[in-house]
Amino acid sequence: MNFDDTPQEAEFRAIARAWISANAPRQYEEELRKSSLGRTVLKNANILEVAKAWQKKKADAGWACLHWPKEYGGRGSSPIERVIWQQEEGPFGQLSRMFIIGHGMCGPTMMAFAREEHKRTYLPPLASGEKVWCQLFSEPAGGSDVAGLRTRAEKDGDDWVINGQKIWTSGAHYSDYGILLTRTDPTVPKHKGLTMFFLDMKSPGVEVRPIKQASGASDFNEVYFTNVRIPDHQRLGEVGDGWNVSLTTLMNERSAIGAAVSTGFPELFEYCSSLMLDDGPAIEDRAVRSKLANWAVKASGLKYTSMRAISALSKGERPGPENSIGKLVAGSMIQDVATYALDLQGAAGVVSGEDGELAGRFQAMLLRAPGTRVEGGTDEIMRNIIAERVLGLPGDIRVDKDVPFNKIPTRGRK
Amino acid sequence: MNFDFSDDQKQLRDQARKFLTEKCSPKAVRIVLDGKAPYDKELWKGLAEMGFLGVAIPEEFGGAGAGHLELCVIAEEMGRANAPVPFSSTVYLAAEALLIAGSDTQKKKWLPAIAEGEAIGTLALFEGKGNPSPKNVKLTAANGVLNGVKKPVADGAIADFAVVAARTGSSGRDNDISLFLVDLKAGGVEVKSLTNLDPTRGQAEITFRDCKAEPLGAAGEGWSILTQVLDRAAVLCAFEQVGGSDRALEMGRDYALDRIAFGRPIGSFQAGKHMLADMYVSATLARSNSYYGAWALSTNAAELPEAAAAARISATQAFQHCAKNNIQVHGGMGFTWEFDCHMYYRRANAMALGLGSLSYWEDQLIDRMRKKNAA
Numbered sequence: 001m002n003f004d005d006t007p008q009e010a011e012f013r014a015i016a017r018a019w020i021s022a023n024a025p026r027q028y029e030e031e032l033r034k035s036s037l038g039r040t041v042l043k044n045a046n047i048l049e050v051a052k053a054w055q056k057k058k059a060d061a062g063w064a065c066l067h068w069p070k071e072y073g074g075r076g077s078s079p080i081e082r083v084i085w086q087q088e089e090g091p092f093g094q095l096s097r098m099f100i101i102g103h104g105m106c107g108p109t110m111m112a113f114a115r116e117e118h119k120r121t122y123l124p125p126l127a128s129g130e131k132v133w134c135q136l137f138s139e140p141a142g143g144s145d146v147a148g149l150r151t152r153a154e155k156d157g158d159d160w161v162i163n164g165q166k167i168w169t170s171g172a173h174y175s176d177y178g179i180l181l182t183r184t185d186p187t188v189p190k191h192k193g194l195t196m197f198f199l200d201m202k203s204p205g206v207e208v209r210p211i212k213q214a215s216g217a218s219d220f221n222e223v224y225f226t227n228v229r230i231p232d233h234q235r236l237g238e239v240g241d242g243w244n245v246s247l248t249t250l251m252n253e254r255s256a257i258g259a260a261v262s263t264g265f266p267e268l269f270e271y272c273s274s275l276m277l278d279d280g281p282a283i284e285d286r287a288v289r290s291k292l293a294n295w296a297v298k299a300s301g302l303k304y305t306s307m308r309a310i311s312a313l314s315k316g317e318r319p320g321p322e323n324s325i326g327k328l329v330a331g332s333m334i335q336d337v338a339t340y341a342l343d344l345q346g347a348a349g350v351v352s353g354e355d356g357e358l359a360g361r362f363q364a365m366l367l368r369a370p371g372t373r374v375e376g377g378t379d380e381i382m383r384n385i386i387a388e389r390v391l392g393l394p395g396d397i398r399v400d401k402d403v404p405f406n407k408i409p410t411r412g413r414k
Numbered sequence: 415m416n417f418d419f420s421d422d423q424k425q426l427r428d429q430a431r432k433f434l435t436e437k438c439s440p441k442a443v444r445i446v447l448d449g450k451a452p453y454d455k456e457l458w459k460g461l462a463e464m465g466f467l468g469v470a471i472p473e474e475f476g477g478a479g480a481g482h483l484e485l486c487v488i489a490e491e492m493g494r495a496n497a498p499v500p501f502s503s504t505v506y507l508a509a510e511a512l513l514i515a516g517s518d519t520q521k522k523k524w525l526p527a528i529a530e531g532e533a534i535g536t537l538a539l540f541e542g543k544g545n546p547s548p549k550n551v552k553l554t555a556a557n558g559v560l561n562g563v564k565k566p567v568a569d570g571a572i573a574d575f576a577v578v579a580a581r582t583g584s585s586g587r588d589n590d591i592s593l594f595l596v597d598l599k600a601g602g603v604e605v606k607s608l609t610n611l612d613p614t615r616g617q618a619e620i621t622f623r624d625c626k627a628e629p630l631g632a633a634g635e636g637w638s639i640l641t642q643v644l645d646r647a648a649v650l651c652a653f654e655q656v657g658g659s660d661r662a663l664e665m666g667r668d669y670a671l672d673r674i675a676f677g678r679p680i681g682s683f684q685a686g687k688h689m690l691a692d693m694y695v696s697a698t699l700a701r702s703n704s705y706y707g708a709w710a711l712s713t714n715a716a717e718l719p720e721a722a723a724a725a726r727i728s729a730t731q732a733f734q735h736c737a738k739n740n741i742q743v744h745g746g747m748g749f750t751w752e753f754d755c756h757m758y759y760r761r762a763n764a765m766a767l768g769l770g771s772l773s774y775w776e777d778q779l780i781d782r783m784r785k786k787n788a789a
């Protein structure tokens with residue numbers, strides 16, 4: 001057991017640190033440092049533009065998507081180097097949240113299933129942030145049950161013609177490309193009739209309608225497809241093999257999201273360290289300390305669990321279903337942490353936004369948190385994955401197994 | 415970075431598991447549980463022969479001199495097997511106290527005896543209700559003579575010697591406390607066994623009446639030494655708790671696959687699956703916190719106090735959580751004496767108290783985090 005850098009790692013760290021120090025957009029550092037889930041705001045700049053500029057700068061110097069191969073816009077780095085980079089990038093890493101779906105899910109799926117010439121064309125601008133990608137999986141009739149989707153793809157000459165609707169598509173309103181899961185055969189059991197594509201979001205017939213979220217923000221969208229044509233060479237994987245392709249995406253999604261979710265604990269600890277309650281400093285109150293300690297060990301447990309995973313990665317092991325625990329634990333934790341921070345504020349806790357305590361930091365967290373427990377797989381789905389794939393318990397009993405898709409009853413969002 | 419045990423250490427873990435599976439079956443644990451013997455003497459001898467008792471004791475004092483990471487992997491297996499031997503009191507508490515503060519003579523006298531399985535040691539700290547605190551030490555030492563009562567003392571009834579915390583001053587500060595080494599087989603001590611939550615690891619009341627004792631470490635340094643001993647033991651106990659959590663989870667999982675209700679294995683009901691998934695989550699968080707504690711312990715890092723408290727809290731919670739839900743998964747069977755579930759439930763809840771309760775360690779953790787942030 002050894003946390004020290006090897007000489008090569010230390011050298012890499014020094015080079016990364018020097019480059020970041022000379023090139024990062026320092027004028028935003030303080031705002032980024034103070035931002036937390038649900039509240040990344042730059043007062044005097046458009047965050048997407050700032051993020052794109054930083055990503056481009058990194059890409060030009062060879063620091064984008066470090067673990068991707070060089071020919072696709074990466075650096076060919078080891079998993080450990082990627083972690084070192086993230087440690088050194090610090091608050092500026094918040095800016096890459098804009099690209100998490102593209103870099104974490106779409107890119108790896110393209111790498112595994114796209115044709116070589118497409119990889120060389122599409123991956124470098126994805127890595128550099130010039131082109132943004134989205135993931136078009138969920139539908140009104142299929143979220144947890146992704147394979148329940150109904151968007152149709154029908155072959156017409158060398159093209160496929162797409163009709164249907166996607167929903168909850170994060171970033172679709174500013175995306176250039178997307179990976180799209182469709183149904184190509186409704187007469188076979190549902191997992192067998194799916195096919196994956198990638199497409200240009202500016203294609204005729206694609207309509208993106210932002211949805212206002214419960215938090216008040218609009219990060220996700222409905223996407224409608226009306227006779228959208230996708231050339232067959234943009235198919236990812238075989239016809240009918242879309243489920244397998246999507247599993248690759250979802251596996252990557254879990255480790256990308258799992259590693260990125262925050263717990264809210266550092267924010268709460270800092271807050272309690274300075275907060276005065278009616279009868280003294282919050283941090284000296286027994287009840288407060290007990291709560292903090294419970295969350296502290298969850299936060300550190302997650303941190304060291306991911307370090308163990310990184311160690312395993314560096315020995316060449318693949319990320320497994322056990323990575324589901326990150327989002328499962330952090331998702332409800334951030335919700336509880338935010339609730340507690342407001343409890344400590346008493347009646348004033350109700351005031352949100354700029355008028356609120358700490359400019360509404362915990363209020364924003366509270367309102368964003370429910371989404372964290374749903375996106376990328378709900379708590380229940382995460383527990384199923386752990387129970388079935390890690391502990392080896394039987395799968396849920398399925399009434400739709402071996403039934404042709406068009407014979408399964410479905411009911412979507414009303 | 416390499417945040418994992420080495421292949422050699424993992425091999426040692428396998429070796430310990432194999433040995434304990436053979437020599438420490440639930441049946442063997444039950445012989446002690448049912449009260450026919452205070453601990454498993456055969457097993458204790460075997461552990462000594464395997465070199466497990468002295469694994470972290472330097473060679474010059476009769477140990478294997480391997481180190482604390484090695485002790486951690488063995489601790490995990492001791493917990494997994496629910497071993498009915500005075501391992502934690504002798505190896506984590508008494509031996510660590512000697513290693514930290516013992517004179518050369520004291521080390522030479524006791525450490526080889528521990529490694530050979532010839533001496534059982536313990537720490538006599540508590541005096542009734544309450545958590546570790548200088549305030550709670552009332553037993554006095556004057557002119558090398560102890561007077562007072564300690565209870566509960568883990569494995570006190572079978573111990574050959576004890577490290578005793580005594581009051582040697584009245585300033586009201588931590589330096590009122592000093593440590594002493596007492597040969598319990600010499601005069602001046604009266605030992606009474608106490609019934610306790612986990613009979614596989616006994617508890618006793620020890621009365622000291624004008625009992626001769628030699629100082630362990632410098633006078634007035636007792637509390638500072640004790641804090642170090644408790645931190646080190648917290649990490650080692652955390653590994654026992656991690657082993658216990660894993661075993662309880664495994665028992666629950668196996669039963670869930672086996673038992674049929676409503677025409678299907680109960681492990682196919684989602685409520686049960688999710689309960690087991692949550693057990694896995696807490697066991698995993700505890701394991702990761704404990705690994706960090708192991709690293710801090712083995713390198714004597716400045717992070718040890720914080721890491722130890724985090725490992726302690728996380729592992730205590732995990733073991734209690736897994737042990738109680740293991741019974742729930744087993745239904746009525748789980749609540750019988752005949753099934754092994756209650757042995758882990760007993761051990762989990764006894765271990766949650768032994769080094770100070772959960773709320774004590776929560777308080778410690780926040781104190782330590784504040785100090786670090788202030789520094």
Ligand SMILES: Cc1cc2nc3c(=O)[nH]c(=O)nc-3n(C[C@H](O)[C@H](O)[C@H](O)COP(=O)(O)OP(=O)(O)OC[C@H]3O[C@@H](n4cnc5c(N)ncnc54)[C@H](O)[C@@H]3O)c2cc1C
Nearest residue numbers: 135136137138143144168169170371374375376377378380
């Ligand atoms: C902020 C946010 C961003 C998102 N971004 C994207 C995106 O970019 N691209 C994309 O494709 N999708 C995205 N999603 C969609 C997301 O993946 C789905 O919302 C999610 O998988 C849940 O599906 P659902 O909404 O249909 O809920 P449902 O599946 O209808 O779930 C409703 C409830 O039923 C429970 N449930 C469902 N099935 C089971 C089961 N088998 N066992 C137990 N309980 C079950 C769920 O846990 C939940 O509590 C996003 C969602 C959110 C909230």
